Amino acid sequence: MADAGAADGAWPEERIQVAQTPWLSAPWAQFLALQQAGRLPHGLLITGARGLGLMSLARRIMAYSLCQSPITTPGAEGACQVCPACRLRLAGTHPDILQLLGSGSASGISIDDIRALIDAFSLTRYGPLRIALIEQAERMNRNAANSLLKLLEEPPAGSLFLLTAERADLLPATIRSRVQRLVVTMPTRPVMVRWLCDTQGVTEADAQMLWFMGEEQLISGQLPAWDWMAATQAWVALNEGHSGVLATVKCWQNIPRDTLARWLLRLWVEVMRVQSGLASEAPSQLAPLIGQLSRHDTQAHWLKCHPVLLEFLQTASHPLNDELALERLALDLTDPSLPARLA
Numbered sequence: 001m002a003d004a005g006a007a008d009g010a011w012p013e014e015r016i017q018v019a020q021t022p023w024l025s026a027p028w029a030q031f032l033a034l035q036q037a038g039r040l041p042h043g044l045l046i047t048g049a050r051g052l053g054l055m056s057l058a059r060r061i062m063a064y065s066l067c068q069s070p071i072t073t074p075g076a077e078g079a080c081q082v083c084p085a086c087r088l089r090l091a092g093t094h095p096d097i098l099q100l101l102g103s104g105s106a107s108g109i110s111i112d113d114i115r116a117l118i119d120a121f122s123l124t125r126y127g128p129l130r131i132a133l134i135e136q137a138e139r140m141n142r143n144a145a146n147s148l149l150k151l152l153e154e155p156p157a158g159s160l161f162l163l164t165a166e167r168a169d170l171l172p173a174t175i176r177s178r179v180q181r182l183v184v185t186m187p188t189r190p191v192m193v194r195w196l197c198d199t200q201g202v203t204e205a206d207a208q209m210l211w212f213m214g215e216e217q218l219i220s221g222q223l224p225a226w227d228w229m230a231a232t233q234a235w236v237a238l239n240e241g242h243s244g245v246l247a248t249v250k251c252w253q254n255i256p257r258d259t260l261a262r263w264l265l266r267l268w269v270e271v272m273r274v275q276s277g278l279a280s281e282a283p284s285q286l287a288p289l290i291g292q293l294s295r296h297d298t299q300a301h302w303l304k305c306h307p308v309l310l311e312f313l314q315t316a317s318h319p320l321n322d323e324l325a326l327e328r329l330a331l332d333l334t335d336p337s338l339p340a341r342l343a
C-alpha cells in the first residue's frame with residue numbers, strides 16, 4: 001500500500017492552502033515557534049478531523065524544513081520553491097523525504113512498511129534533515145507501532161517524524177508521549193462557509209449545503225452527484241401519504257444504500273432538533289422539507305424511526321436485493337411499530 005522509499009511522483013497541488021486557511025494558522029504558528037526557538041522535536045503529530053487539510057499542513061512543514069533558504073518574513077513563512085532542495089522536492093525526487101501514504105487504504109500500515117522506513121534511515125542523507133511522513137498513523141497495527149516506537153525512542157540524528165491522525169486516541173500512549181501534538185480544530189460554520197466561498201469557488205448556498213452534509217462532502221468541496229432534494233422530497237411524500245411505498249423506493253433506488261442511509265440519518269437529526277425547539281442547521285432550500293417532516297409525526301414516531309435507520313445503515317453493505325431492502329425501509333418508516341419489523 002505504501003511507498004517507504006523516496007517520494008513517489010511530483011509534489012501534489014494543494015487544494016487547501018495553509019496560508020488561506022484560518023484553522024491551520026494556529027498549528028502552523030506553533031510549528032514555526034518551535035522551529036525558530038530551535039526546539040523542534042523529533043516527532044510531530046498533526047491531529048484533527050478528515051478534510052481539514054492535515055496533510056497540506058504536514059507538507060508545508062516538510063517543505064519549509066527541507067528548504068535551504070526558507071522565507072522567514074513574519075506572516076509569509078514558507079519554502080522558497082527555487083533552491084536545489086525545493087526543486088528536488090517539487091520533482092518528487094528528494095532523497096530525504098520518506099512517506100507512508102495511503103489515506104483511506106484498508107490494509108493499514110504493517111511492520112514491513114515501518115521496516116522499510118527504518119532501512120531508509122540507514123542510507124546517507126542528502127541534506128541536514130530527513131523527514132518521514134506517516135499519513136493516518138492510527139492505521140498502524142500493533143507490531144508496526146512497536147517498531148516505530150523504537151525509532152522514536154532513539155531517533156537517528158537529523159530526523160523528523162511527521163505523523164497525521166484523525167483518531168489520535170487509537171495511537172498507543174507510548175507513541176503519543178514521544179511526539180509533540182499540533183491540533184487542528186474544527187472551524188465554526190461561518191468560518192468554513194466563508195473559506196469554501198473564497199478559496200474553493202463554491203456558492204454560499206452550496207457551501208451551507210456542504211457544511212450540512214458533513215465531513216465526506218467537505219473534503220471534496222463539491223456537492224454529490226445524487227439528488228438529495230428528490231430523496232428528501234420522497235420521504236416527505238411517503239410520510240404525508242402523497243405517494244406510495246413504491247414511488248419512494250423508485251426514487252431511493254438511484255442512490256447507493258449506504259449514502260442514502262447516512263442522508264436519512266442526517267435528516268433525522270435535523271427533525272429531532274426542530275422538534276426539540278433547537279435552531280435547525282438546514283440550509284434554506286432544505287428547511288421547508290425538514291419543517292414538513294417534523295410537523296407530520298410525533299416525536300415518539302421519530303424516536304422509533306432511529307433504530308430503523310441505524311439497522312438500514314448497518315445492513316447497507318449486505319448483498320440484499322435493493323428493492324426489497326428499500327421497500328422494507330419505507331414500510332418501517334411509515335409505521336415503525338409494525339410487527340413485521342419486530343419479527
Ligand SMILES: [Zn+2]
Nearest residue numbers: 067080083086
Ligand atoms: Zn527552497
